[in-house]
Amino acid sequence: MGTARYIARRLIFSLCLIIGVSIILFTMINAIGNPIEVLLAERPGITEEMIQAVTEYYGLHGSVTDRYFTWIWALLRLDFGTSIIYNLPVSEMLVTYGLETLKIQVPAILIALCVSVLISVLAATRQYSRVDFGVIAGAMVGHSLPGFLLGIILILVFSYTLGILPSYGAYSTRNPLWGSDMADALWHMVLPVGMLVFFNCATLTLLLRSSLVDVLRQDFITAARASGLPERRVVFGHALRNAFIPVLTYLGILFGLMLGTAPVTETVFTWPGLGALYIMAIQQLDYPLIMGATMVITVMLVTATLLTDIAYVAIDPRIRLG
Amino acid sequence: MLSTLASASSPVTAAPPAPLLEVRDLRVHFFVREGVVRAVDGVDFRVNPGETLGIVGESGSGKTVSSMSIMRLVPPPARNVGGQILFEGEDLLAKTPDEMEALRGRRIAMIFQNPATSLNPIYSIGAQLGEILRWHLKLSRAEADARVVELLTLVGISDPATRLRQFPHELSGGMKQRVGIARALLCNPSLVLADEPTTALDVTIQAQILELLADLQARLKMSMVLVTHDMGVVARMAHRITVMYAGRVCESADAATIFNAPQHPYTRALLESMPRIDQSYTGTKRQPLPTIAGRPPNLLNPPPGCRFHDRCPEASAECRRLLPLETTIAPGHSVSCLKRGSEGIAA
Numbered sequence: 268m269g270t271a272r273y274i275a276r277r278l279i280f281s282l283c284l285i286i287g288v289s290i291i292l293f294t295m296i297n298a299i300g301n302p303i304e305v306l307l308a309e310r311p312g313i314t315e316e317m318i319q320a321v322t323e324y325y326g327l328h329g330s331v332t333d334r335y336f337t338w339i340w341a342l343l344r345l346d347f348g349t350s351i352i353y354n355l356p357v358s359e360m361l362v363t364y365g366l367e368t369l370k371i372q373v374p375a376i377l378i379a380l381c382v383s384v385l386i387s388v389l390a391a392t393r394q395y396s397r398v399d400f401g402v403i404a405g406a407m408v409g410h411s412l413p414g415f416l417l418g419i420i421l422i423l424v425f426s427y428t429l430g431i432l433p434s435y436g437a438y439s440t441r442n443p444l445w446g447s448d449m450a451d452a453l454w455h456m457v458l459p460v461g462m463l464v465f466f467n468c469a470t471l472t473l474l475l476r477s478s479l480v481d482v483l484r485q486d487f488i489t490a491a492r493a494s495g496l497p498e499r500r501v502v503f504g505h506a507l508r509n510a511f512i513p514v515l516t517y518l519g520i521l522f523g524l525m526l527g528t529a530p531v532t533e534t535v536f537t538w539p540g541l542g543a544l545y546i547m548a549i550q551q552l553d554y555p556l557i558m559g560a561t562m563v564i565t566v567m568l569v570t571a572t573l574l575t576d577i578a579y580v581a582i583d584p585r586i587r588l589g
Numbered sequence: 590m591l592s593t594l595a596s597a598s599s600p601v602t603a604a605p606p607a608p609l610l611e612v613r614d615l616r617v618h619f620f621v622r623e624g625v626v627r628a629v630d631g632v633d634f635r636v637n638p639g640e641t642l643g644i645v646g647e648s649g650s651g652k653t654v655s656s657m658s659i660m661r662l663v664p665p666p667a668r669n670v671g672g673q674i675l676f677e678g679e680d681l682l683a684k685t686p687d688e689m690e691a692l693r694g695r696r697i698a699m700i701f702q703n704p705a706t707s708l709n710p711i712y713s714i715g716a717q718l719g720e721i722l723r724w725h726l727k728l729s730r731a732e733a734d735a736r737v738v739e740l741l742t743l744v745g746i747s748d749p750a751t752r753l754r755q756f757p758h759e760l761s762g763g764m765k766q767r768v769g770i771a772r773a774l775l776c777n778p779s780l781v782l783a784d785e786p787t788t789a790l791d792v793t794i795q796a797q798i799l800e801l802l803a804d805l806q807a808r809l810k811m812s813m814v815l816v817t818h819d820m821g822v823v824a825r826m827a828h829r830i831t832v833m834y835a836g837r838v839c840e841s842a843d844a845a846t847i848f849n850a851p852q853h854p855y856t857r858a859l860l861e862s863m864p865r866i867d868q869s870y871t872g873t874k875r876q877p878l879p880t881i882a883g884r885p886p887n888l889l890n891p892p893p894g895c896r897f898h899d900r901c902p903e904a905s906a907e908c909r910r911l912l913p914l915e916t917t918i919a920p921g922h923s924v925s926c927l928k929r930g931s932e933g934i935a936a
Contacts, residue, residue, distance in 0.1 A: 486701055486706040487706060489701070490699070490772070491709065492662055493662060493698070493699040494693065495691065495694030495695055496690075496724055509709070582711065
C-alpha cells in the first residue's frame with residue numbers, strides 16, 4: 268500500500284466527512300426556526316413585501332434541498348453569505364477574526380509544547396521526587412482550574428495592580444506601545460497567550476510525563492545507557508521520541524480545533540477572535556456566520572487529523588499506511 | 590599482556606592470572622517504604638581474562654542486580670552501599686558518572702534478556718548501532734555503517750546491508766537477539782555481561798544463540814558473565830560457576846567441580862532438581878522430580894544465620910545463628926557453609 272494511495276483514500280474519506288457535517292449543520296440550522304422572523308420580530312411597520320424582500324435577499328426562498336445546494340455551491344466559491352448582525356461578508360469576517368485567533372493560538376500551542384517537553388523531562392527523569400510531585404500537582408491544578416478564573420487573576424495582577432500589561436483588546440486605540448504597532452500587538456498578546464500556554468501546558472505535561480515515565484522504564488532505555496550513550500541523548504533522542512507518539516493525537520486535535528477553542532480567553536481579554544465571535548453568533552442566531560464558522564472549523568479539524576495520521580508514519584516506523 | 594607474561598614465566602605452577610573483573614563484598618540494597626531489601630549482600634566473584642563466568646541462582650537471588658551494578662546501572666530505589674568492583678584493576682564504584690559513560694558499551698557491554706524490548710522500536714538497526722560507534726569511537730557515518738555490517742555478519746545475520754535499514758519489528762526474535770549481541774560487541778569490549786540471553790527465545794533458537802555466544806567468546810577471547818537460572822545453559826557455556834542464593838554466594842568453582850563435586854547443600858539440591866534424561870517422571874515407574882522444599886527468605890528482614898538454613902537438610906543450631914563466610918576449600922573452589930569448614934559470624 269503506497270503512501271500516495273493511502274492519502275488519496277483518506278482525502279476522499281475526509282471529503283465525505285465534511286459533506287456529512289454540512290448536511291447535519293444545514294438541517295439543524297433549519298430546525299431552529301426562520302431567522303427572518305427573529306430578525307424582524309417586534310419591529311413596527313413590517314409589511315409582507317418587506318419580509319418577502321429580506322427572505323429573497325438572504326436566499327431563504329425555495330425548497331430545503333434547493334437551498335442546500337445553493338449554499339454548497341456558494342461555499343465552493345468561498346461565498347459564505349452576509350452576516351445578519353454585522354451586515355458584512357462572512358468570508359471577510361472569518362479571515363479577520365480567524366487571524367486574530369491564530370495570532371494567540373499558534374504561539375500558545377508552540378510555546379506550550381516546548382515548555383511541556385522541558386517540564387516533562389524534568390519530572391519524568393526524577394520520578395516520585397519532589398519536583399515530580401510538584402509538576403503533577405501543578406498540571407492537575409491547571410487541568411481543572413476554570414479558564415476565566417486564571418484570566419481574571421492575570422488581569423488583576425498584571426493590569427490592575429502592576430499596570431504593566433493591557434487587560435483587553437488586540438491593539439491600542441491610540442498611542443501604540445513605544446510608537447510601534449508591532450510592539451503594541453505583541454504587548455497585547457502577552458496575557459491571552461500566557462493563559463492559553465498555561466492550560467495547554469497542563470494537559471500536555473500530564474500526557475507527556477506519564478508517557479515518558481513509561482518509556483524510561485523500557486529495556487531499550489537501559490540498553491542505550493548500557494551502550495554508554497550520555498544521559499542527554501538517551502532521554503532526548505531515545506525516550507522522548509517514543510514518548511511523543513501517544514501525545515501526537517492530542518496535539519493534532521489542539522491544532523485542528525484551535526479556531527474555536529479559545530472563546531473563554533477571547534471573552535476575558537475582549538480579544539477580537541473567532542471563538543468569541545462564534546459564541547456570539549450562536550446566541551444571536553446569526554446563521555450565515557454560524558454555518559460559515561462551523562464549516563471552517565470542520566475543514567481545519569479534518570485536515571489536522573489527516574496530517575496527524577501522516578505524522579504518525581513519520582515518527583513510528585511500525586505504523587503502516589493502509 | 591601481564592597475564593601472558595606471567596603464564597609464560599611460570600608454565601608449571603600456573604599461578605592464577607590477574608582477574609579481569611573482581612567483585613568484592615558487593616552490597617546493593619533496595620530502599621523501599623517498608624525498609625531495606627538486601628538484594629545483594631556481600632557478594633564476591635571474579636572473572637579471568639578470556640573466561641566465561643556463569644552466575645546461577647533462582648529469581649530474586651541477586652544475580653541480575655549484581656550484573657547491573659557492574660555497569661553501575663541499578664535503578665532507584667536500589668543503591669550500592671558497599672564493596673568494590675575492580676575492573677582491570679580500577680574500582681568502578683569510585684568512578685565518576687562521566688568515566689562510567691565512557692566505559693559502558695566500550696570496555697564493558699551488555700546483552701539483554703528480551704530482544705523484543707531491548708531495541709529501540711523507532712530507529713533502524715543501522716541508526717541505533719551506528720550511534721554507539723559514532724559516539725564512542727568518533728567514526729563517520731560511513732565508517733560506522735561498515736563496522737555495523739561487519740558485526741552483523743559476525744553474528745550470522747544474512748544480507749547485513751539490508752538489515753541495516755530495517756527496523757526491529759521487521760526481524761524475528763532470534764535475529765533481534767543476534768543484533769543485540771552485535772550491539773554489545775561493536776567496540777570490542779573486554780567484558781560482556783549477558784543477562785539471561787536466551788530465556789525469552791524459542792528452544793530451537795536458544796541453542797543457536799548459545800552456540801553463537803560460545804563461538805564468539807572463544808574466537809574474540811573475550812570475558813563473559815553469563816547470568817542465568819538455567820543449569821543447562823551454564824553447563825554448556827561457563828568455565829567457572831558462581832552459585833547465588835538470597836543475595837549471597839553459596840559456592841564458586843570451575844564448571845566441572847560444580848557439576849561433579851558440588852559442596853554446598855544448595856548447589857547439590859539445585860543439581861538434583863534438574864530433570865535427567867535417563868529418569869522417568871511420568872508413566873508407571875515414575876518418581877517425582879526432586880524439588881527444594883520451602884521458599885527463599887524475605888530479604889527485607891532476612892533471618893539470622895545462613896540464608897539457606899530453613900531449607901537445608903544439613904542445617905544445625907549454629908546455622909540458624911551464624912552467617913557463613915566464603916572459604917577456599919581447594920584452589921579455585923570456595924564455599925560458604927559452616928558444615929564445610931566456613932567461619933561464621935553472628936549476623
